[in-house]
Amino acid sequence: MKFKKTILIIIIFLSFIGIGSMLSNVQSREADQLLEAYGLSNNTRYIEVKKDQEVRSFLTYLKKRFPHNKIQVHMTSKAKKNQTLVWSNHDVLKLPTESGRYFTKDDFKGRVSFAVLGLNAEVPTLKTQGNEYIYINKKYYTVIGTLKHYRQMKQNGYYLTTSPKQPTGKFKLRDYQIIIDSSNKVIQQIAKHYKVKAKTPVFVKNHQIHQFSIIREILFILLFLLVAAASNLLLAFMDWKTVKQTNLKGSLLRNWLINHGVRILLVELVTTFGAYLFLIWRKFVSKPQHLIWLLLISWIIISILYGLGILHLLRKEQNNAKTA
Template identity: 45%
Template structure:
């Protein structure tokens, strides 16, 4: 393999790294939004009520009339400013954690409340045999996870699960701002039941303003892909020129080109594997599968671009040779 080919192989490597980095930036942007929204969607609204009803009664009401609808609650305490109670009747979005995990549906069904901490949470903690507990008065809440640290997002809150039979559901509903995520018509009916007015949370407004913020990353990702395609076009041109210098013909020439091409594809596949291993430990992805799919798809596109270029150059040579024979 000559120096020109080695140099050109840096192009698909740089393309793989560039696309992987842009995908990480896109995923990180979404992760920041999810963390800021605490796993809620743009349908989220909030309301306040002066009702003396307990949180437990409120959850029973939701279970009775909206069990077939996907609902999620975040109850922001008026007095414990950094405390948020979380409840859902479905599998909630998995948020990026540094340690442990986020809440699962089973965490809302039992009689024990659990805690998830932000990286900057300032709360009374107790360490017992490598297990952390949030201590609030006489109550102890086992810590099951801690969020990753993102400087763009305020993460000094702590989150407690709540459920019909859990101690966190004993407090009165009027002591909380009720943030509810679900179908818009369901949210409206719940608010009407409590004679409350719905409001749009600030994170939803911000997301509407910034929803095009990932477009530059997408364009750069596509640019990196075009850069890789261009590199394979140049590699195909180089191999075609080298084929002429071999002075081989017929089956021998075809086998030589196939051999060189397969070697190139294997090397680029190895570069893709190297990129995956490198970026897995140096970049953030909400799911490793997204990086794998992108690298495999990019490799296939590069291979197709190479093959199409070789095919085009062979056809071009044949068109030039045929008139020469007639002379």
């Protein structure tokens, strides 16, 4: 009997591993989409402004008009396809770097423009006194990091911070395609102000086409949860058979079931925690809190089913006793 119970506990553990793996697959795919956008979310749109004004005028408008809204802007050069200007009024998504670091919110506040290179960036650079610089149009830009090689990311690109106070703020706005990551309301207001249409980037369209691809993962999560629930119901039935062999009655019977049930559920809680540690160790999990909640909810569900199974058998026994 103990061997069979151990097998069922192992099945529950493996089911929880399966549930967590499906979540990992979803988060991995979301991460790929973000990487394809170079740190932008799927709520990204782009506009093209043909007005003869500088980048700093556009950024000043954003800061004054939307002081409390989170906005991130990437401006891809039309002439230099590998150049991107980056500005944000909040901490941006940290892209993985081979060396150094990616931009932070503070990098957009000063008067100095910083640079992050793709692994094979096509731009003139020079090193002096242990520091690396990009040299463009008789201007030097301090390199603070080099991005890791990822299939989803452009390898020959380079990224420069921009702000109203920085040298890159003097670049002409019409020379760039403006990619904006913010709420739909903010993006539409910006587009209306400049009398242009906000369009959807290719990476967002691709994600929208495949947005229902998580249905497969959801179905597998439900399947693994069903297997775990069935295993727990079998454990309840086996515990009932064990207690019936003791010929316990009344309060003794209920106390035995409660004490033994609590021990089983605590063992399964430890099993759930073990599954979490295994998944964190072996799988990609970008949001551990989601994994914690998913496993915890799964444990609660199978625990409730275990209790309902015991309660059903107990009531059935009581009804049979009354009938007899």
